Amino acid sequence: MSARSTTSTDGTRTKGADGDVLVDVQGLKVHFPIKRGVIFDKTVGHVYAVDGVDLQIRRGETYGLVGESGCGKSTMGRAILALEEITEGTVTFDGEALTDLRGDALRRRRQDLQMVFQDPMGSLDPRQSVESLLVEGMQAHGIVGDAKEAAPRLKQLLSDVGLPAAALKKYPHEFSGGQRQRIGIARALSVNPELVVADEPVSALDVSVQAQVINLLSDLQEEYGLTYLVIAHDLAVVRHISDRVGVMYLGGLVEEADADDLYAQPLHPYTRALLSAVPVPDPVVEDSREQILLSGDLPSPAAPPSGCRFHTRCPWRQETRCDDERPQLRVVQVDGVPGGHKVACHFAEEIERGEIQRHAVETVVEEKPQALRDAEAAAITDEIPFS
Numbered sequence: 001m002s003a004r005s006t007t008s009t010d011g012t013r014t015k016g017a018d019g020d021v022l023v024d025v026q027g028l029k030v031h032f033p034i035k036r037g038v039i040f041d042k043t044v045g046h047v048y049a050v051d052g053v054d055l056q057i058r059r060g061e062t063y064g065l066v067g068e069s070g071c072g073k074s075t076m077g078r079a080i081l082a083l084e085e086i087t088e089g090t091v092t093f094d095g096e097a098l099t100d101l102r103g104d105a106l107r108r109r110r111q112d113l114q115m116v117f118q119d120p121m122g123s124l125d126p127r128q129s130v131e132s133l134l135v136e137g138m139q140a141h142g143i144v145g146d147a148k149e150a151a152p153r154l155k156q157l158l159s160d161v162g163l164p165a166a167a168l169k170k171y172p173h174e175f176s177g178g179q180r181q182r183i184g185i186a187r188a189l190s191v192n193p194e195l196v197v198a199d200e201p202v203s204a205l206d207v208s209v210q211a212q213v214i215n216l217l218s219d220l221q222e223e224y225g226l227t228y229l230v231i232a233h234d235l236a237v238v239r240h241i242s243d244r245v246g247v248m249y250l251g252g253l254v255e256e257a258d259a260d261d262l263y264a265q266p267l268h269p270y271t272r273a274l275l276s277a278v279p280v281p282d283p284v285v286e287d288s289r290e291q292i293l294l295s296g297d298l299p300s301p302a303a304p305p306s307g308c309r310f311h312t313r314c315p316w317r318q319e320t321r322c323d324d325e326r327p328q329l330r331v332v333q334v335d336g337v338p339g340g341h342k343v344a345c346h347f348a349e350e351i352e353r354g355e356i357q358r359h360a361v362e363t364v365v366e367e368k369p370q371a372l373r374d375a376e377a378a379a380i381t382d383e384i385p386f387s
Contacts, residue, residue: 023057028089049075051251062228064242071248114188118200120180124172131168178209250309257341
């Protein structure tokens with residue numbers, strides 16, 4: 001797939017330079033308050049869903065965002081589209097700060113920013129026909145006046161996503177999961193967006209249907225000149241479709257590289273563990289490759305560990321820095337590692353060169369901050385039982 005496109009004078013998108021950044025995220029934080037009390041009027045802490053992320057998506061590329069459930073990747077995607085309130089940081093789209101837009105200005109910009117949701121049935125109104133679902137967005141953005149005017153466009157959209165024109169008169173419950181996801185994709189494309197955020201677009205589908213939808217997304221990118229942010233936990237899906245890949249852990253980005261480079265030479269301990277869990281369809285290779293089993297559970301995003309957030313599960317942990325200092329995402333300079341490979345690890349170079357050996361993980365229990373525990377206790381004490 002291509003990683004480059006720009007917009008020509010006639011409005012069509014063409015290939016452009018690698019440095020043409022469409023989405024620029026700086027210091028993004030999304031914190032959700034934890035409420036306690038009879039009427040939930042006391043804030044006793046926060047869930048640090050996204051906590052200081054820098055990320056750039058180039059025009060025309062597919063950026064894959066992966067990580068465990070609860071790492072903050074879906075919140076990240078929704079925050080980029082201004083569907084979640086941002087606590088701190090900026091999101092710039094095509095040179096315009098989305099975080100500064102309000103009301104009609106944000107509504108007009110939403111035409112360029114669309115989303116394909118994880119649950120195709122839950123994201124479609126069961127009371128609306130496919131025709132109504134597709135026309136609604138087009139009318140809202142002034143692309144068409146009514147369904148009659150939209151008819152040629154609707155037939156073309158359905159053809160592009162592999163559905164017959166007869167589907168226009170049907171309702172979501174009359175389709176299979178794969179067909180409903182195609183309708184969701186058609187709805188996203190109906191307003192001619194430039195960026196599409198696909199949140200787990202195939203996780204609810206059968207394996208054979210997954211391949212069809214992934215190939216469809218690839219074909220549509222070439223046809224429409226789209227830029228994708230694909231959010232997934234399936235590493236095989238992300239590898240197949242992505243130009244670059246970012247790995248998230250507990251609200252932060254821990255590694256970023258071109259897809260082939262990251263899968264061939266992962267540098268962060270967490271990425272190494274993730275990739276070692278992906279089965280290889282070759283018994284000889286499978287038996288000989290390194291297996292990294294992580295101990296312990298994912299820490300609570302309401303009380304993330306100090307220092308490196310992965311240190312409580314890291315088999316390369318060094319107490320000298322890992323426990324106290326949070327590493328920043330930086331370009332790693334190691335012989336044999338392509339340029340531009342970014343890692344948030346204090347000892348990535350030493351681990352790659354074999355200077356630090358993997359060891360058994362000692363159980364590290366991170367307690368909640370005392371202020372949070374005191375506030376929770378006070379909130380429980382203040383509650384009045386219902387009679």
